[in-house]
Amino acid sequence: xxxxxxxxxxxxxxxxxxxxxxxxxxxxxxxxxxxxxxxxxxxxxxxxxxxxxxxxxxxxxxxxxxxxxxxxxxxxxxxxxxxxxxxxxxxxxxxxxxxxxxxxxxxxxxxxxxxxxxxxxxxxxxxxxxxxxxxxxxxxxxxxxxxxxxxxxxxxxxxxxxxxxxxxxxxxxxxxxxxxxxxxxxxxxxxxxxxxxxxxxxxxxxxxxxxxxxxxxxxxxxxxxxxxxxxxxxxxxxxxxxxxxxxxxxxxxxxxxxxxxxxxxxxxxxxxxxxxxxxxxxxxxxxxxxxxxxxxxxxxxxxxxxxxxxxxxxxxxxxxxxxxxxxxxxxxxxxxxxxxxxxxxxxxxxxxxxxxxxxxxxxxxxxxxxxxxxxxxxxxxxxxxxxxxxxxxxxxxxxxxxxxxxxxxxxxxxxxxxxxxxxxxxxxxxxxxxxxxxxxxxxxxxxxxxxxxxxxxxxxxxxxxxxxxxxxxxxxxxxxxxxxxxxxxxxxxxxxxxxxxxxxxxxxxxxxxxxxxxxxxxxxxxxxxxxxxxxxxxxxxxxxxxxxxxxxxxxxxxxxxxxxxxxxxxxxxxxxxxxxxxxxxxxxxxxxxxxxxxxxxxxxxxxxxxxxxxxxxxxxxxxxxxxxxxxxxxxxxxxxxxxxxxxxxxxxxxxxxxxxxxxxxxxxxxxxxxxxxxxxxxxxxxxxxxxxxxxxxxxxxxxxxxxxxxxxxxx
Numbered sequence: 247x248x249x250x251x252x253x254x255x256x257x258x259x260x261x262x263x264x265x266x267x268x269x270x271x272x273x274x275x276x277x278x279x280x281x282x283x284x285x286x287x288x289x290x291x292x293x294x295x296x297x298x299x300x301x302x303x304x305x306x307x308x309x310x311x312x313x314x315x316x317x318x319x320x321x322x323x324x325x326x327x328x329x330x331x332x333x334x335x336x337x338x339x340x341x342x343x344x345x346x347x348x349x350x351x352x353x354x355x356x357x358x359x360x361x362x363x364x365x366x367x368x369x370x371x372x373x374x375x376x377x378x379x380x381x382x383x384x385x386x387x388x389x390x391x392x393x394x395x396x397x398x399x400x401x402x403x404x405x406x407x408x409x410x411x412x413x414x415x416x417x418x419x420x421x422x423x424x425x426x427x428x429x430x431x432x433x434x435x436x437x438x439x440x441x442x443x444x445x446x447x448x449x450x451x452x453x454x455x456x457x458x459x460x461x462x463x464x465x466x467x468x469x470x471x472x473x474x475x476x477x478x479x480x481x482x483x484x485x486x487x488x489x490x491x492x493x494x495x496x497x498x499x500x501x502x503x504x505x506x507x508x509x510x511x512x513x514x515x516x517x518x519x520x521x522x523x524x525x526x527x528x529x530x531x532x533x534x535x536x537x538x539x540x541x542x543x544x545x546x547x548x549x550x551x552x553x554x555x556x557x558x559x560x561x562x563x564x565x566x567x568x569x570x571x572x573x574x575x576x577x578x579x580x581x582x583x584x585x586x587x588x589x590x591x592x593x594x595x596x597x598x599x600x601x602x603x604x605x606x607x608x609x610x611x612x613x614x615x616x617x618x619x620x621x622x623x624x625x626x627x628x629x630x631x632x633x634x635x636x637x638x639x640x641x642x643x644x645x646x647x648x649x650x651x652x653x654x655x656x657x658x659x660x661x662x663x664x665x666x667x668x669x670x671x672x673x674x675x676x677x678x679x680x681x682x683x684x685x686x687x688x689x690x691x692x693x694x695x696x697x698x699x700x701x702x703x704x705x706x707x708x709x710x711x712x713x714x715x716x717x718x719x720x721x722x723x724x725x726x727x728x729x730x731x732x733x734x735x736x737x738x739x740x741x742x743x744x745x746x747x748x749x750x751x752x753x754x755x756x757x758x759x760x761x762x763x764x765x766x767x768x769x770x771x772x773x774x775x776x777x778x779x780x781x782x783x784x785x786x787x788x789x790x791x792x793x794x795x796x797x798x799x800x801x802x803x804x805x806x807x808x809x810x811x812x813x814x815x816x817x818x819x820x821x822x823x824x825x826x827x828x829x830x831x832x833x834x835x836x837x838x839x840x841x842x843x844x845x846x847x848x849x850x851x852x853x854x855x856x857x858x859x860x861x862x863x864x865x866x867x868x869x870x871x872x873x874x875x876x877x878x879x880x881x882x883x884x885x886x887x888x889x890x891x892x893x894x895x896x897x898x899x900x901x902x903x904x905x906x907x908x909x910x911x912x913x914x915x916x917x918x919x920x921x922x923x924x925x926x927x928x929x930x931x932x933x934x935x936x937x938x939x940x941x942x943x944x945x946x947x948x949x950x951x952x953x954x955x956x957x958x959x960x961x
Contacts, residue, residue, distance in 0.1 A: 266912070267314035272304065272901035279835075282859045286835060286869065290901045294836070294894040296886070305897060305917055312881075312914040319941040321951035325742055326937035328954060332738035333929055338678045341366075341651075341661065344643050346401015348423070350378075351676075352392065359388030359928035363395055363406065365423055369649060369661065369674040378426050379406050379419075391926030393437045396444075398451035399510050403429065403481075405445045405454060407437040412922025412931075413887045414439035418456060420481065433485050435459040439889025439923060440471045440842045441501035441518075449510035449532060453480045455491060457502050471841040471889075472498045476515060476536075492528060492536040499845045507551040512576050514539075514549050514557070522848025523547070523729050523766060529557075531576045540580050552599040559583060560594060566763035568594035570604060570623075586623045593762035595731065596637070600646040603666050607637045611691075611703045611761060612733055612754045616640070616650055618666030626666045632657070634689045634705065636733040649674070655707055655750075656684040658736045682741045686710050689734075694787035697779040700756065700768075704784050705734070707750040708793070719947040720749045720794040722785055722822075726757035726777035727806035728849055729766035739936040745954055746944065749793060755780035757806075771851045772861040778813045785814075785821050797823050800943040804828035805891060805923065806849075812867025812899060815878055824879040824911075824946035826939040829888055829923050832895040834866035835859075840892045868895075871902045879911035879946045883935060885921035893917060911946070 274289035295301055316322055334356035341351035348365040353375075355362060360381040367374035381390045393407035393416040402423055407416035416437025420429040436456050437443030446455045458477045460470050475493025479485070492515070493500065501518040511532040518525040524542040527549050540546040540559075547568075548560030557573040561583075570587035573580070587594075592608035592615075599605075603626065604619040614636045616629040631637070631652045638651030638659050646665045653659035658678035664671030688710050694702045712718060721743055725732055732752050743750055754760045757769025757777040769777040785801070788794050799822040803811040808830020815825050835853055837843035851858030863869060871877075880903060884896040900915040907913060916938060921927050927935075944951050 266318075267311040269308065269311045269904060272905065281835065281853045281863070282856045284859075284863065286863070288836075288898075290898040293897040293901060294892075296893060301897070305893075305915075308897075308900060308915040309917045312916040315912060315914055316916070316938045316941060319945050321944055322937055322941040324951055324953060325940050325944075326933060328745075329739050329742050329936050329940075330929075330933045332680065332682065332741055333933060335680055335738075336658075336678045338658070339364075339661070339676045341369075341639050341641050341649060341676065343395075343397050344641055344649070345397040345399060346423075347644075348397070348401045349641065349643075349649065350395065350397050350401075350404065352395075354929070357929075358382040359930055360385075360391050360926075363392060363404065365401075366676075369663065369676050372675045376423075376426075378404060378423055379421055380426075381408065384408075385410070388928040388930065389920065391928075393443065393926065396447065396454075397423070398447045398454075399449075399506065399508065400451050403451060405447075405456070407443055409437065409926060411887045411920060412885050412924070412926045414889050414922060414925055416443055418443075418445070429481060431479065431481055433458075433479060433488075435461060438471050439925070440845055441474045441499070442503070444502055444504045446504035446506040446513045446515075447510055448478075448506065448513070451510070453478060455504055455506075455513055455515075455530075457504070458488075469498075472844070474500050474502050476502060476504070491530075495538075499848070501845065505550060507555055508553055509555070512551060512555065514551070516549065520845040520848035521728055522770065522846075523763070524848060527559075529576060544580060546580070548597070550599060553601050558586075558599045558604075560597065562763045565589035567592065568762065570594070570597065570606070572621075586621065587619060588623070593759060593765075595733075595759065596640050598640055598642045598648060600642055600648065603646045603648075605640065605648050605650075605666070607640060609636075609731055609733065609760060612636075612705060612731065612752070613691075614733060616664075618664075629662070629664060629671055634691065634734055636735065638735070653736050654734045655689050655705065655736065655740075656687055678736070680738065680741070682738075682745065684741070684744065687744055692787065692791075694753075694780070694783040696756075696776070696783040698776070700776070700780065702756070702780040702783055703754045703760070704787075705732075705752045705754075706793075707740075707744060709744075709747065709749075712749075714792040716789070716792045716795045717798060718749050718794050719747070719798050719944070719949050720751060720788055720800070721943065722751045722753060722781075722788065722799065722801045723807070724753040724755055724777075724781045724784075724801070724803050724810050725805075725807040726753075726755035726769055726781065726810055728757075728770075729759035729763065731759045739933070739940075742936070743940060746949060746951055748944075748949070751784070751788060753781050753784040755784070755810075770849050772857055774850065774861060775865055777810060778817060778865065781810055781814060782818055782821065785818075796821060798947050800824045800826065800947055802826040802828075802939065802943075804830070806831065808832065808891070808895075809834070809867065813865050813870075815880060816867050816870035816872075817865070819875055819877045822878055824881075824943050826881050826883070826943060827896075827899075828883045828935070828939075829885065829891045830867075830882070830895060830899070831891055832866075832899040833868040834862040835869065837892075837895070842890045843892075868899050868902055871899075871906045873906045874908055875906060876909035877903060877907040877911070877913070878909070879942070880913045881916065881939060881942045882914065883916045883939070884918075885923060885927075886917055886919045887922040890923040914942075
């Protein structure tokens, strides 16, 4: 790897200023609402209606101005070409199921735009791979994507949800695995971005349960993306003959995920109460009706069938790091469950049960490891994996064997076969490679101290031997929500930042699951400010430790991480020089009026609750913008087809910030008409987004981007 230290230590140059299309002022049409006795005025409510011709014209003008600026950056095309090459270097696999002697996986096959579904007879021999469903062949435009898939119990068939344009509005198709042809079973509205979708195959693989959203005419249009239920479909029968099974008892914001026993005589449904982490479980056994196995108050958050038909549960009751329980049969009650694996120091992030083994992925602050136990909970072995790495996929194979992925920030995922207690795990042919030489990058863990004294870990990717003189361009990334952990993973686009001598940092703030359920709940509802304080502490650490300075610090986040970006730039506008905010939740008072916003109430809170309103109003980025403040440069990005975060959040925040800032730094809004929240985006769409973000941030930090292999320019 070329020496990076001289490149990162140079003095920051003034940002290049491309010719910029003027952005006209946005008209204000004030609307005042009363929340809990507090009057709140919104000057840009009119931008919420994405079908209004005036809003469309405004959005197009903003997008044109953003494109004018971004396309004028000399590094943009250089970065786009480099990131595309990194994405196109090698195939990558995401295995998730084993059925009928086949491993089923999503595969990225360069140079195609979308992931395809493949079946692999032998993971040690890629010649045994067969393409089952190729969206690139179904739609040459690259707009059609696989939302999810579930193979039949015998592996002969596979149910696949397909959607277009990032909409996540999925229609179920059934394919023959051997021929790749469709059976003719097509079911609409099984999947959407509010609650996802699921299938559970039944005995004989001639029928399955599936999630179904209301069809037009069954409910008011405003409720069509709620009230997810479970229906039964018999292969070869018309959809209008499908039978309702269960779901009228579920919450309006139910999110249903199903699984079936190996013989198809039993099924489980995890019914989440929105996105906040609470859920209940329902159980079906052949010949009987669905019955509730657990309530949300009983804190069962995971369940699966062992090969012998017993039910294993992950519980948080009195165990915020998780413990594993066993029910002897489908006829047993929750009170009959026995503890197999008590809570330990790390948090159980994933797990599976084989004939005589329990495999658990244990996370501690971000990195994770794979541990194996017998069915009495006695430790058998721990997989040998690199430091500061994570366990990705965990797939139950035949017997006691599992396939697992091991990945780090600087090494692509490789997949291992392991039967714990019968020898060491061994690598399969399923692995990715990269021509990028990252031997000059070291990965370290550091800790910041938040405002209330909480120690917050972070991972730092930095050039070896770098001088800590405050001159390095640093990109700090965060999320902090829904109990989702930021774990080590290989992102080809990230290499384009590191190759330019940049430092990349991930903050493991509260709100995630890095330290279990307590860590999540310390950063949700009225405690959301802890997430922002943690991120601020990480940024301040990087400055105090002389990694960088505010003039050389960029911050980035998406979705809930976009909310984090909005909160940081409004609470501490001097903290960073530039911000990339992607598909962010930015109006915290109005978000619950959106379809998916209603599902997020269990994570964020509601204005209908006085205490929660006060918390929401205190940090809502749109409402915290102040006139006359020198705000950092901001690139807002959104997708016109986003079902999870309405694009109006980015529109309103852009208008408000453009009117308020006095820094003279750009505030841009980039809207893609071919994308949604990011799920199902084509490779070209993803590459273009990264190229725009990195070019914008490098420019604002004064970094002269160079072609790889050339000496760095100096200022």
